[in-house]
Amino acid sequence: MHVSPTIVAGRSCGTCTLCCRLPDIDLFEKPANAWCRHCIADKGCSIYADRPAVCRDFLxxxxxxxxxxxxxxxxxxxxxxxxxxxxxxxxxxxxxxxxxxxxxxxxxxxxxxxxxxxxxxxxxxxxxxxxxxx
Ligand code: SF4
Ligand code: SF4
Structure with a gap:
């Protein structure tokens, strides 16, 4: 994953949660294509305010x-x-x-x-x- 500084005006993740499912994330011992244990399907992150940098920095x-x-x-x-x-x-x-x-x-x-x-x-x-x- 990479750090990206600027979000295109008018865009937001909305209810998309693909990056909580498709990539493997070592920090959570999460394999590819498995839901992160903190993700609520079609809603988002249950620990959003405290999500780690690997999530916070990714766009x-x-x-x-x-x-x-x-x-x-x-x-x-x-x-x-x-x-x-x-x-x-x-x-x-x-x-x-x-x-x-x-x-x-x-x-x-x-x-x-x-x-x-x-x-x-x-x-x-x-x-x-x-x-x-x-
Ligand atoms: S950053 Fe993740 S949640 Fe947001 S739009 Fe992209 S894939 Fe979806
Ligand atoms: S901690 Fe939250 S933002 Fe990070 S992958 Fe899990 S559900 Fe997504």
Missing amino acids: CLWMTDEALDEAWAPSRSHMMIYRQGPQITVLVDPDYPDIWRSEPYHAQLHRWARKAEPAGGYVIVFWRDDVFKL
């Missing part, structure tokens, strides 16, 4: 990059996307196996990968135990 790419339109809102796309250096990581909701291969997502993910390539970057997609490098 997905949709929250910080205005180039991603509403189609990329994680609650709609069922994907959680973030940058780690040259890598753009895409975690796909296990209940939506083919969403990243549908449009407008698939073409855009490939465009990001081609754009990142000259600097050694790439896009990596995780769905359950499957990994796809674009």
Whole structure:
């Protein structure tokens, strides 16, 4: 996960809780795709005021990059996307196996990968135990 400073005006997590479910979080010994024990489904964090820095500091790419339109809102796309250096990581909701291969997502993910390539970057997609490098 990364620290991101600025939220795009008008955006908020709302009832999206994907980042409390899709990533593994060592601090909570939480494996990927399992609910954090502090998360109330479709509501949010039960320890919000006291949530740890790893949660407090994280914002997905949709929250910080205005180039991603509403189609990329994680609650709609069922994907959680973030940058780690040259890598753009895409975690796909296990209940939506083919969403990243549908449009407008698939073409855009490939465009990001081609754009990142000259600097050694790439896009990596995780769905359950499957990994796809674009
Ligand atoms: S995936 Fe993004 S929009 Fe959803 S809760 Fe996490 S930071 Fe907020
Ligand atoms: S502690 Fe709260 S914000 Fe952090 S992963 Fe768990 S439910 Fe989400």
